[in-house]
Amino acid sequence: MRIGLLGTGPWAQATQGPALMEHPEAELVGVWGRRPDAAAELADGLDTRAYESADALFADCEAVAFALPPDVQAPLAVRAAAAGCHLLLDKPVATSVIAARELAGAVTAAGVASVVFFTLRFAPETAAWVAAQSATDGWVTGRADWFSPIFGGGERPVGISPWREERGALWDVGPHALSLLLPPLGEVAGVTAARGPGDLVHVVLRHASGASSTLTLTHTVPPQAASVTAELRGSAGISTLPERGDGGAVRPFMRAFDALLTAARTGEPHACDAHFGLMVTEILSRAETALETQKPE
Incomplete structure (x- = not known):
């Protein structure tokens, strides 16, 4: 091609x-x-x-x-x-x-x-996890936590796109988190959100299936506090996102x-x-609207 x-x-x-x-x-x-x-x-x-x-x-x-x-x-x-x-x-x-x-x-x-x-969704280990959980029934809740230290170590890193700093973790890593949770839990019917320190945001999702999930997203934790995790809980037990390979x-x-x-x-x-991409943008936009109501006067 x-x-x-x-x-x-x-x-x-x-x-x-x-x-x-x-x-x-x-x-x-x-x-x-x-x-x-x-x-x-x-x-x-x-x-x-x-x-x-x-x-x-x-x-x-x-x-x-x-x-x-x-x-x-x-x-x-x-x-x-x-x-x-x-x-x-x-x-x-x-x-x-x-x-x-x-x-x-x-x-x-x-x-x-x-x-x-x-x-x-295209790294073999994590893609296989999403596919397996999407084929499993009975999930009632899930979470995706993305604690990134990109802007938490003092100096601004070289090579980071300005839009990522401007829009924060919600828009940068929020799409990754949603790409993990939406396939097994389904479409989102309700969105709420709250701020934490730095650019940290907590997003709570109510899914049309009746399940609920949470996202915790930040680029401003210290390096020693960094991690990426996701898990699902339901009648099948607890399933945790495997570590991605080191191949970049x-x-x-x-x-x-x-x-x-x-x-x-x-x-x-x-x-x-692109239609899944639209769904992700709609959810993040709803979260951003919820956060706007919490800005100090």
Whole structure:
């Protein structure tokens, strides 16, 4: 599949670019970025060409992969879908419900395939856990706790996208947490949220199935307090998310590309498509609205 890459930041350099270069069924046509000099440098490192316009890249490709901030990604993805390109999206697909709906609608209207790269849904160990729990009945509650020290150690880390610092853990790692809990527990009927110290947020979800779950998300804990955990409880007992392998994100991204290939060839939507991405954005937006009511006057 002829695929283009949009974005030139750390993720494009370390994950999307190398994965697409290595995948035997991907032909990396070129790179586009908002900074032409950065696009030229990345393209040179990936042995491909830099494009001056995103639309020119769309015209030369069957698919495009995104390594851009969510609210830059969404309108470009709409244009790519209209040009007939399949979409390998980053999470969240957008931080605006309107933008996410436009993107999901564009995918449907164009009849293209879409896959959103929720890393844990494509890492073998954690993907297998989600599949097994989704096939198990009787879950009554679950939780996903994401204690990240990215902004908890003093100096701002090098290479962190500004949008992650601006929007906080809710929008950065909240999508990962939801990608683990939504498949086994089902759609969400109610959302409440509360603030903690730093950017820490607690989100409580009421699922249409009658189950409930919680997310605890932060990027501002000290390094010694960092961890990522998820668990489900129900008639089957207690099931805990296994540790992910140490192979980084390149292999999971290659698996996400495999999923896009399959969806494009069969016409069967992937579970992590743009419509699932819309659902995630809707839930996080509802949590953010709940948090807005708690801001000090």
